[in-house]
Amino acid sequence: MEYICKCISQEVGANRFTDLEKYFVDAELWDWMKVCRAIAKKPENSTNRSLTHKLHMDHPRLNGPKHVKAWLDSMNIATATKARYLGAIKSVAPAICQGVSYSQKNKSEPNPFSQTEQDRIIECCDGLGFETYMLIDLWLHCGFRPGEARALTCSDFDPVSMKLSIKRSMTADGRIKSTKTGKSRVIGLPNHVATSLGRFVHGFNPGQSLFLSIKHHSNWTRRVWKPLLVRAGVKEDFRPYRLRHTAITAAVQRDPRRIALIAKEYGTSPAVIFEHYLGFIESSIETNPTT
Numbered sequence: 001m002e003y004i005c006k007c008i009s010q011e012v013g014a015n016r017f018t019d020l021e022k023y024f025v026d027a028e029l030w031d032w033m034k035v036c037r038a039i040a041k042k043p044e045n046s047t048n049r050s051l052t053h054k055l056h057m058d059h060p061r062l063n064g065p066k067h068v069k070a071w072l073d074s075m076n077i078a079t080a081t082k083a084r085y086l087g088a089i090k091s092v093a094p095a096i097c098q099g100v101s102y103s104q105k106n107k108s109e110p111n112p113f114s115q116t117e118q119d120r121i122i123e124c125c126d127g128l129g130f131e132t133y134m135l136i137d138l139w140l141h142c143g144f145r146p147g148e149a150r151a152l153t154c155s156d157f158d159p160v161s162m163k164l165s166i167k168r169s170m171t172a173d174g175r176i177k178s179t180k181t182g183k184s185r186v187i188g189l190p191n192h193v194a195t196s197l198g199r200f201v202h203g204f205n206p207g208q209s210l211f212l213s214i215k216h217h218s219n220w221t222r223r224v225w226k227p228l229l230v231r232a233g234v235k236e237d238f239r240p241y242r243l244r245h246t247a248i249t250a251a252v253q254r255d256p257r258r259i260a261l262i263a264k265e266y267g268t269s270p271a272v273i274f275e276h277y278l279g280f281i282e283s284s285i286e287t288n289p290t291t
Contacts, residue, residue, distance in 0.1 A: 047084045054085075062096055063090070069100045110245035110276055113234070114141075120232040120248065132224060134200045135211045136243065138164070142187045143247025143266050146240060147171065148179060149214055154204040162194035163187065166267065172216065181267050217279075252277050254282040 043286065060071040068089060072082045083102040090097040118140060125133040139149065147169035152273045156165045167184040169177050179185075189197065201210065214220045226238045244266075250272065259281070263270045274281070 035078050038166060051085050051088050062093070063098055063132055063191055065098050068096055069122065072100075072102075109279060110249060111242060112246040112249040114240060117232065117234050121228065121234070124232040128224065128228065131213055132199060132228075133210060134196060135214060136228075137193060138189075138197060139240075139243040140246055141190060141193050142166075143244040143251075144168065145244060145267070146181065146214070148267075149211060150209075151176060152210040153202045153206070154208050155206040156210070157197055157201060159198045159201075162189045162191070164189055164197075170215075174215070179267055183267070185265060185267050208284055214258075248273070249277060249280050252280050253284045256281045 052076070058071065061067045062071065068086070072085060075082065079102050086097060087101060122133070122137060122140075126195060135149065142164055144152075144166055148264055150170035151168045152164075152166075156167060157163075157167070164187050165184060166187065168177060169179050171177065178217060189266050204210075209215070213224065221238070225240055229235070229238055248262070248266050250270075251266070252259070253264075259270050259273050263273050
């Protein structure tokens with residue numbers, strides 16, 4: 001039975017098995033194989049790919065809501081990830097997901113780095129190379145998403161106007177796609193950042209990637225980012241996404257009445273800015289009522 005299961009699981013990705021194979025395997029095994037086959041037919045993305053891998057590894061019994069929830073709860077993953085997996089399963093087998101949900105209503109507000117933490121992080125980049133310093137300093141000012149950082153090339157930087165264009169994103173496996181909003185945007189850089197970036201890209205070819213080290217985001221986070229934060233004395237919330245939160249928070253605090261323009265510059269919507277950064281907007285207005 002184990003050999004048959006292994007053979008058929010290898011066929012899932014290629015979609016080479018039919019309903020006839022269910023007569024050769026245990027009914028409980030067929031449950032996960034039906035879901036796995038359906039997931040394999042969906043458009044490829046990180047959620048579908050990782051879910052398919054877990055289905056292959058675990059061979060879970062998925063013939064009802066209790067089994068689906070028990071399997072997802074057994075994983076040591078974030079609630080948001082469980083919700084994405086559940087959504088993928090529900091899209092191909094809604095009947096076995098009835099009544100199962102993972103709420104994100106209590107999602108915490110952004111946790112930007114303080115100015116002291118930012119200074120310590122930049123200071124501790126010493127010894128890690130110019131690329132690491134440039135990536136983090138640029139990230140703190142531009143607030144791009146990880147996929148957008150991976151896709152940046154030398155031609156995206158205009159040293160004359162001191163602006164950086166965010167035109168595309170790159171998946172973890174190297175596929176180029178559009179940005180999250182489907183639109184490109186241009187971000188103005190402070191003088192010192194533009195000067196440093198100009199020195200960094202000197203000698204680059206126009207289409208050359210700016211930051212090769214972040215091509216494999218999870219490896220960069222583990223090898224570079226987390227040790228850097230520990231060295232800087234930042235011992236909680238190691239997500240690189242905090243760099244984006246920091247950039248947006250700084251923009252909101254500088255001019256809380258430019259929400260529409262800030263949203264456009266950072267590739268999001270005014271509604272999202274108000275939803276996540278309302279506390280920073282209100283405190284900035286109270287501190288500088290004439291801003």
